[in-house]
Amino acid sequence: MLPEPFQIYVCPTCRGDLSFDGNADALAGTLTCATGHTFPVTGGLPRFVLDEGYSGSFGFQWQRHAKDQVDSASGAKISRDRVFRGTGWPEDMTGQTILEAGCGSGRFTEVLLSTGAQVFSFDYSEAADVTYRNFADRDAHVCQASIYDMPYPLASFDRVFCYGVIQHTPDVKASFMRLVAMVKPGGYLAVDVYDSRKWLFNARYRVRWFTKHMDKERLHRLCQQATVAYMKVMPPMHPWNQLVVPLKDYRGVLPGLTLEQQISWSILDTFDMLSPAFDLPQSKRTMRRWCVEAGLTDIWVERGGNGVEVRARKPASTV
């Protein structure tokens, strides 16, 4: 018998049912399918990947900045506003199921949980542990898994949400299509991606070839020193300055944050843009084309939030 929090999961390799062996109260043990694929459950989380793979920089950053962007900790409504403005979804989704891919520290998990929906979140990196810890008391179902091998039955969610993630995967189109496959017939998809037009000449791309290979601790220290030094001597950064300065500066940009919080977000997002293994922005036109290729309807693709935002629906008759 599977412990309740694990009943949704199937084997990501063969899609077979899983059985649990271990301590159900402590949520520690092993999940095994009939074919013999096994997955450890440690720290309360099923691990459907061997390790963090290319996503280790994110595991590091979300452990370091575990609550910075979580609304209930920051006192702002930045994550909440981004979810509802970007997705167009209702604030009450009681009784529905939502799959959240690449949850990071859970800034959007918190918002999705507030809708009354059942939320299933995963992340490739150890950020999954951060989300689990942040919302252990709120019935979030969290696991460590990859978008390329998701441990859920296909076409089983009313809604699939993925913000801030697919540009950081090695094959952005494949990631998008995997998300589509998880949406129920008649269900909704909300995805965002960096905008290739906006980011094309950004200074980050002139230094990332080097910084993404740096030791994470060292790079984080450097981001901290450079960001703080910049803020001490320079006025708040005009967006055009990002063409020459590979730093984030959120002074005056994010409503409701104290100066100290703005500095911390700036350090976090400077690290976030210089450290990931992949940073592959896409155009509005590409995102629309992929929606059409995937057979989606009600397609809405606009610039907003962190780049290009996509809303679409899977036709009710498609399996």
Ligand SMILES: C[S@@+](CC[C@H](N)C(=O)[O-])C[C@H]1O[C@@H](n2cnc3c(N)ncnc32)[C@H](O)[C@@H]1O
């Ligand atoms: C920039 S963070 C965004 C996190 C969160 N969605 C947010 O907006 O705060 C990107 C996240 O995608 C995750 N990620 C990257 N590749 C992934 C994959 N193949 N499967 C699942 N998550 C992945 C990273 O570990 C990281 O936590």
